[in-house]
Amino acid sequence: MTTATVRLAQSARYTDHRWARFAVRRMGRLLVSLWVLITASFLMIHLVPGDPIRAAMGPNASAEVVAARRESLGLNNPLWQQYFDYIGGLFTGHMGVSIGSQLPVAQTIAQRLPATLTLAVLAFLVAILIAIPIGVAVAIATQRGRDRGLELGFTSFSVFLGSIPEFLLGVALVAVFGVQLGWLPVAGRSGPESYILPVLALALGPAAVLARIVRVEVLAVLDSDFVRTAQAKRLKAFRINFRHVLPNAITATLTLGGLLLSGLIAGTVLVETVFAWPGLGTTIVSSIQTKDYPLVQGTVLVYGVGVLLVNTLVDVVLAILNPQSTVADS
Template sequence: MTTTPTSRFADTRPNPWVTFTLRRLGRLTVSLAVLITASFAMIHLVPGDPVRAALGVSASPELVEARKHALGLDRSLPDQFGSFVAGLLQGDLGESIGAGMPVAEIISDRLPSTMQIAAIAFVTTIVVAVPLGMAAGVFTRHGRRRRLELAFVGATSVVAVLPEFLLAVGLAAIFGAQLGWLPVALKDGPESYVLPVLALAIGPVAALSRIVRVETLRVLDEDYMRTARAKRLPTRILYVRHALPNLLTSSLTLGGLMLAGLLTGTVLVENVFAWPGLGMTMVQAIIQKDYPLVQGVVLVYGTLALLINFTVDIVLAIADPNSTIRES
């Protein structure tokens, strides 16, 4: 059979998966380049002399100049930027002015503590929000239990917008200072994780459970659910085997996007509970005017957020390839 020019053209079209992945990688690369440039510019846009600010007004001019030379801050901006990018490619984030240690070493020591509470808060959010939102959808379907619906929507609306810092202070005051049930400072044993994780997870649980409730109402009205109900399947099978899998795709996607917010939320929460992570490190570095350390922490936070968003895009494309790739 003779191949027409149109069919030959159709056969040579690029694979949509390849195009989608390349576009996402291109966006990630551009975003990383902007992040790197902004973090480099940050240390030079700060008013005054960052080295003098970090060493104090009593430091001698000779000491300040020697420190600038050691950090490479006495060279031209293009040379500094080139060295900065070359160092990043080798895993070198510079040297802390205050501690006199490599920034990468400080971050590698503090990052696991931050990732621990962020990961536990993420799992807690998914485990609590999905059943809670699903139950709210089932019990308030077709306008039933109107008071329950109003209470759920009202409570989750308020809790979802509460800042993590305010939740952390409230939890520390009630369960730590007044009741004395849980420790409110430092990382010391499994019980010390409870309050930081709750402070991070309560808001996302409220927000995600609202979305899961709406998704539950939509799924329960689908034709395949009507068919399943017509077969008089047990309630457990109806909701767990038929409704839940169709909720998890959107729930996990939104939960993944919330993970980036959980990471940034650790900055203030860690300082409330004196948690030895990146958040407390960054605030201390800002107070001490240790700008290379602030620069490194900002880079790590920004890179993690970008990688999380990239991963969510890929997972969403795998879960729903037709709509995701078409929209991209």
């Protein structure tokens, strides 16, 4: 066996061990985070002052009815037993029973989750499709200090747009395009046109933030040695920008865009409320108002798990795009 073959085998073993350590660390962090989230969501119903059953059923419910409801939900059991019953139920898909509707929480979430996921994914795609072309175009137009006016206008407008809360932007869109112009529906999920305003309310802020990131990444690539070499060879600008600049800038952009998806998932709560969207956002708001704590507990858990899974996926994608991050990560 030659020296080169031995070195190649050692490098392959090192790479395998590095990825194995990375996978173990990431899985460990995910499991710990899930345990903290599950525990926090369980304690939520027990740390609320007063009796949630009495609060949900109203002052006119008799003591016997309230006691029977507490017994049926297992709230008379010791706290440790309720905790292990809750965790055991999660493994079997049982997340408790709604106090108001008396339907399984998992059933209600399964009915509402597709609407929220569709809204968040569409908003993410729209943000990407808006941010990347605008960020690339502005970077090319303002490289090496050119067009200071465009740079100042782009930065100012993107900062302003990115600082507007989603719900406030949603209200403004409703007022202009729904009420004054009457072009688009302002409530419900009745057809393709009903997606436009809530998707824009969710996507415009992240798109503004991501466009600034794209511009910075593209400017860094435009100033790199291999791009200057390609320009010295008098290659066409279109070829340089789309075959060399964009692929190198897009990896970091998509990774950071994945982090924005976590924010979009959380942002659906208020946006769904503004547009009366039949998703988890309106479910959690209405269940808080009616003090339906098992439903609040289950919905919060689903939101938390979604954010954790997205963050883990972003870490994995970043490690694939930049294998050295698996070494630096600890």
